[in-house]
Amino acid sequence: MYAIEINQLSKVYKNGVQALDGFDLCVKEGDIFTLLGENGAGKSTLIKILTTYLKSTSGTVKMLGLDLNKEADKIRKQIACVFQQTSIDTFLSLEENMLFQGKLYSIPNDEAIKRMESLITVFGLSSYRNLPVSSYSGGVKRRLDIALNLMSNPKILFLDEPTVGMDVQSRNAMWDMVRKIRSELGTTIFLTTHYLEEAEVLSDSICIMKKGKNIVWGSRQKLTKLLDINYIELCLLNINIKKIEKYLCNKFPKWKLILKDSSIYIQNDKDIMDLLLKVLLQEKIQFESIGYVKPSLEDIFIQVLEEANI
Amino acid sequence: MIFFSMLYRNIKWRVHNWLTILFTIVQPILWLILYSTVASSTMKSTLSINYTSFILPGLMFLVCFASSCSCGIMNYIMKQEGSFNRLLIAPVSRDTMILAQVTEAILCSFFEVVLITFISLFLGVKISFTIASFMMIVLVLFLSSFLIASLGYSLSLKLPNDMVYQTMMNAIVLPIFFLSSALFPVDKIKGILGVIVQWNPFTHSIDLVRSVMLHQEIVLQDIFFTMGMLIILCCLSFLWARNSLKKEMEV
Numbered sequence: 001m002y003a004i005e006i007n008q009l010s011k012v013y014k015n016g017v018q019a020l021d022g023f024d025l026c027v028k029e030g031d032i033f034t035l036l037g038e039n040g041a042g043k044s045t046l047i048k049i050l051t052t053y054l055k056s057t058s059g060t061v062k063m064l065g066l067d068l069n070k071e072a073d074k075i076r077k078q079i080a081c082v083f084q085q086t087s088i089d090t091f092l093s094l095e096e097n098m099l100f101q102g103k104l105y106s107i108p109n110d111e112a113i114k115r116m117e118s119l120i121t122v123f124g125l126s127s128y129r130n131l132p133v134s135s136y137s138g139g140v141k142r143r144l145d146i147a148l149n150l151m152s153n154p155k156i157l158f159l160d161e162p163t164v165g166m167d168v169q170s171r172n173a174m175w176d177m178v179r180k181i182r183s184e185l186g187t188t189i190f191l192t193t194h195y196l197e198e199a200e201v202l203s204d205s206i207c208i209m210k211k212g213k214n215i216v217w218g219s220r221q222k223l224t225k226l227l228d229i230n231y232i233e234l235c236l237l238n239i240n241i242k243k244i245e246k247y248l249c250n251k252f253p254k255w256k257l258i259l260k261d262s263s264i265y266i267q268n269d270k271d272i273m274d275l276l277l278k279v280l281l282q283e284k285i286q287f288e289s290i291g292y293v294k295p296s297l298e299d300i301f302i303q304v305l306e307e308a309n310i
Numbered sequence: 311m312i313f314f315s316m317l318y319r320n321i322k323w324r325v326h327n328w329l330t331i332l333f334t335i336v337q338p339i340l341w342l343i344l345y346s347t348v349a350s351s352t353m354k355s356t357l358s359i360n361y362t363s364f365i366l367p368g369l370m371f372l373v374c375f376a377s378s379c380s381c382g383i384m385n386y387i388m389k390q391e392g393s394f395n396r397l398l399i400a401p402v403s404r405d406t407m408i409l410a411q412v413t414e415a416i417l418c419s420f421f422e423v424v425l426i427t428f429i430s431l432f433l434g435v436k437i438s439f440t441i442a443s444f445m446m447i448v449l450v451l452f453l454s455s456f457l458i459a460s461l462g463y464s465l466s467l468k469l470p471n472d473m474v475y476q477t478m479m480n481a482i483v484l485p486i487f488f489l490s491s492a493l494f495p496v497d498k499i500k501g502i503l504g505v506i507v508q509w510n511p512f513t514h515s516i517d518l519v520r521s522v523m524l525h526q527e528i529v530l531q532d533i534f535f536t537m538g539m540l541i542i543l544c545c546l547s548f549l550w551a552r553n554s555l556k557k558e559m560e561v
Binding site: 013014052053054055077079080081086089091101103104105106148 | 315319322323393396399401
């Protein structure tokens with residue numbers, strides 16, 4: 001069964017900006033789903049619509065079998081969202097924050113206290129209990145924010161770029177936490193990120209979006225296939241980079257070349273390094289460096305966009 | 311019961327940001343102590359009562375205006391700290407959210423009104439209440455604070471930042487205050503200014519509180535007229551706040 005079904009969703013802001021353009025997507029119940037995209041791709045708009053914060057212009061969304069346009073109140077009881085910006089009240093204590101969240105979701109007091117105690121333990125917040133919330137570090141505030149949003153035992157948890165600005169250690173801890181939430185609570189997790197690695201490590205299914213459209217959507221394996229592609233990065237000294245690209249294109253019409261800044265990226269389907277080096281030396285083309293690279297999200301975008309012709 | 315939980319949270323916010331209480335009460339206290347002392351000698355021939363007693367009802371409204379304006383400031387702070395988003399996606403009715411915030415501003419207004427009334431006792435103001443007159447004053451102040459707090463709530467959702475908001479609220483509240491009977495008797499004002507003063511709902515509200523508080527005069531016709539007018543304005547203001555919050559989802 002699908003936790004989220006999106007059909008032809010569009011959002012045009014009043015200032016004319018089209019953030020979503022006929023977006024389609026399905027997320028299975030119990031999955032960790034990752035939405036990848038650059039800034040301005042429409043990720044935050046999509047998450048705001050799914051969390052009932054914003055209204056869409058057209059299209060339909062079903063969440064847990066409920067129509068988002070008609071049954072937003074029922075959906076609100078079953079979802080929670082950890083926004084990019086932490087949402088804790090710094091004028092309340094840790095316990096007050098969590099119990100207030102319980103009140104918002106009409107959880108009986110005894111039950112709320114039980115859940116609070118359990119979440120404080122799971123998220124390692126015991127030692128911060130008696131400290132003022134305003135004195136917490138960014139990482140602890142983020143942990144409290146997630147714990148707070150789990151007070152209502154949501155069936156779907158939205159995480160909007162949860163690891164942005166975190167160091168490696170905190171990011172790994174966050175990933176462990178996300179896995180734990182899914183395995184222990186069975187929550188469907190919908191997260192947005194810039195980082196391919198995050199999607200690769202955490203997700204069951206992935207969607208890449210650009211300009212409000214769904215470009216690639218499928219299982220992690222599908223994206224991993226794209227990640228497996230190697231590129232040769234050729235950093236050139238010569239300022240006439242376009243001429244060199246044209247030369248390589250003419251000489252090897254089957255090669256896939258991408259021009260970016262002062263480098264040319266060549267898709268390395270077969271091992272073409274020897275051949276490329278031979279040509280460069282023969283033609284006396286000066287270069288700064290040459291080597292194998294993994295594609296960045298941007299490279300995959302370019303490739304996918306070329307294939308999708310957007 | 312979620313209303314009371316939200317109200318409690320809002321009161322905690324106010325206590326944490328106690329400076330908002332100080333900022334909103336300092337100016338009326340200065341008016342009460344400095345202005346009334348200086349102006350009382352000039353106004354002695356015009357008024358039958360001590361001038362400090364005369365301006366106290368007006369300053370009670372100024373206190374209500376100032377503290378009710380801070381209702382909108384809370385929205386800016388919540389947006390800045392992120393909790394505004396969390397509240398909007400919670401299964402809580404929009405009306406409860408607005409009412410809890412407006413009620414907190416009203417309670418703050420009452421606290422400050424009590425404070426300024428208490429200070430006025432040391433300046434020779436003599437007040438006597440019956441239960442009915444006390445309840446009536448509470449009701450008029452409640453409705454006035456409700457009106458300004460809901461107005462502030464709506465404007466805070468329309469205006470881009472707290473600086474613009476403060477300027478706008480001052481531009482609304484100060485003319486209402488000065489073009490009313492808060493600081494001087496308005497019977498002899500003629501022409502366009504006289505018309506504006508008479509159309510100002512707070513002229514009637516201040517006059518009503520003044521006549522009840524200082525002269526123990528209760529004219530039923532005045533009570534019905536003033537209350538009716540305030541209730542209609544409060545309903546309109548609350549509907550606007552509700553609509554503004556709804557439109558937050560429709561940007």
